[in-house]
Amino acid sequence: MKTERIERTRLVPHTVDGVTEMVLDREIIEVPAPPRDWDHIVRTAVTIGAVILVTVSLTWTTASIGGLLAVAVAAPIAYGAAVAFDTSWIMCMAVEWLLRSDPERAAAAKRAGRFALAVSMAAVFAHGHLFADTIVGVVGALVSALAKGGWSIAMRVHARPLDPLTQQWVAKQRAALDGKLAMIPIRRELQRGEALVHAEQRSLAGRADGGSADPDQSGPVSGQSADSPDALEQPAASGPMTIKDAVRTALDSGIREPDRVLAYVRKVADANAKPDTVSRYIRLAG
Known part of the structure; x- marks a missing residue:
């Protein structure tokens, strides 16, 4: 059986010259090592592979589309614009991951990601077709498709699907929380409005009172008399x-x-x- 060494600490009484204090005692012990979690290792490997594929796709697409656009504009501008093609569907996939527990909202991000991928693949194919041949264009375009496919697989590995009843429960809880969060800026806006109204009222009242604070200013003499x-x-x-x-x-x-x-x-x-x-x-x- 495999074992591993761990450090254990505990407080123990220690007396010196008749004075006892609680001190920290350390000892090294051996405990049985847990079995290797191959599922976690494979899941991590899939995630790392997906990240590598996305990085390669982003680099290849930027180089290809940047070369295509450099015919019409300066190279820095062309390659800067080329980054947007793969970045678009990568961002859509990130949004899809964040909304994985809300299929209805994630559907829009999924459709937008597919459209952005198609545009990116078409641009890469156009570059290969114009500057090399059709086969190079097709193979180059497939790089982005493989990267998106690899990332989709990684997302499925990490996904935790919900049954319909639980999905409805989550949707209602999220709706209630979203309502509370939405009220924060609304309350701030209302409070700012109320503060402006009060400030305006104080300003007008101060101007009205300021005219009567001058002792040289004459005003109507009140003839009111009171018994109490x-x-x-x-x-x-x-x-x-x-x-x-x-x-x-x-x-x-x-x-x-x-x-x-x-x-x-x-x-x-x-x-x-x-x-x-x-x-x-x-x-x-x-």
Whole structure:
């Protein structure tokens, strides 16, 4: 029986000069080695082979189509554009792999990949037919087909098919999750809109209050009198009180203390009224 050596660690008590501490003890032991997983080895080999085929196909297609396009444009541009041909169906296969548990959505990527492969093969065939012969064009075009076939086989090796009932369950769970994810940017958009609305309202309110904060500005004198503080807390009937109106109303109702006048002004006129402004209006009214 094959064995393998592994390191095992554990905490053990260790005493020095009558003081005990838990220390880490290491020991090497031999355990039976697990049997070789040939399925995993073969699966890995298939995946590596598919990657190699795709790399070879991308290189060959780029060289062939780049040579074809270089007749009409500069070589760097031609070979740069040639990369797009095989890259297109490779990307479609990557999307097909990501959507492997959603056959309906993966079908579109599969169709697009087949179309991109056909276009790529046709371009490679055209290059071989024009610059060599028809056989070279056919063989060169088959390189991309073999690469796509090898990658399709690798995908089937890694695939985990779902039965119809489980597939429906997965679809409903994904739909619910997709709905939650879709609401994230929508909520952000709504919050940004609400923030803009509030900012606009604060800006307009600040401009309206700013005109009445000037002590030199005159405004209508409120002749309102009140018998109780509760009545004084109501705004003027014609609209919001100015600071000047609020000061005169407070003085007319018998409120003389500057702190109380300031509190009343901030309550019924301007929450950001300055004590100096209110004191100036008190002196002018006196």
